[in-house]
Amino acid sequence: MSDRIAKPNPAASRVSPDDKGRRRSERVVLRVPLTLSTTDRDGRRVRLEAWTLVVNAHGGLLDVGLEMFPGQKMILGNPKTERIEVCRVVRVEKSDETRFSAAFEFDIAAPQFWPVSFPPEDWHVNTA
Numbered sequence: 152m153s154d155r156i157a158k159p160n161p162a163a164s165r166v167s168p169d170d171k172g173r174r175r176s177e178r179v180v181l182r183v184p185l186t187l188s189t190t191d192r193d194g195r196r197v198r199l200e201a202w203t204l205v206v207n208a209h210g211g212l213l214d215v216g217l218e219m220f221p222g223q224k225m226i227l228g229n230p231k232t233e234r235i236e237v238c239r240v241v242r243v244e245k246s247d248e249t250r251f252s253a254a255f256e257f258d259i260a261a262p263q264f265w266p267v268s269f270p271p272e273d274w275h276v277n278t279a
Contacts, residue, residue, distance in 0.1 A: 176208035176262070177271035187215065189225035201227075201253075206265045208274040210238060210256035219243050219253045227255075231266040 183203045191197050201215040219225075223240040242254040257264070262274040 178207045186228040208262035213253045234264045
C-alpha cells in the first residue's frame with residue numbers, strides 16, 4: 152500500500168458542530184455516477200466511472216476503483232447535469248482491496264454541478 156494513502160479513521164467521518172464553522176459549504180449525502188478522467192502515476196490517461204458519497208458546492212467524496220493521490224488533477228463529468236468540472240484530490244483513504252474514497256475540491260466552486268433541487272443556503276456562491 153502506498154504511503155500516501157491514509158488509513159480510514161471512523162472519527163474523521165463525524166461532523167462536529169465546530170466543523171460546520173470551518174466548512175465552506177454544507178455537505179449533502181448523494182450517490183451520483185460520474186465519469187472521471189485523469190492521468191495515473193505512470194502518465195497514462197485513465198477514464199472510468201466513479202460514484203459520489205457526499206457532495207457540497209466546493210467538491211465532495213468519491214468512491215473510486217483507482218488508487219489516487221493528493222494533488223492529483225482530474226476532470227469529472229456529470230451525465231445528469233451535463234456539466235464538466237476540473238478538480239483535484241485532497242485526501243485518499245483505502246475502502247477495501249480495490250476501492251478508495253477520494254475527497255476532492257473543484258478548481259472553482261460549482262454548486263450547479265450536482266442535481267440538487269433544494270441546495271443548502273450556503274451553496275449560493277458567486278460563480279462569476
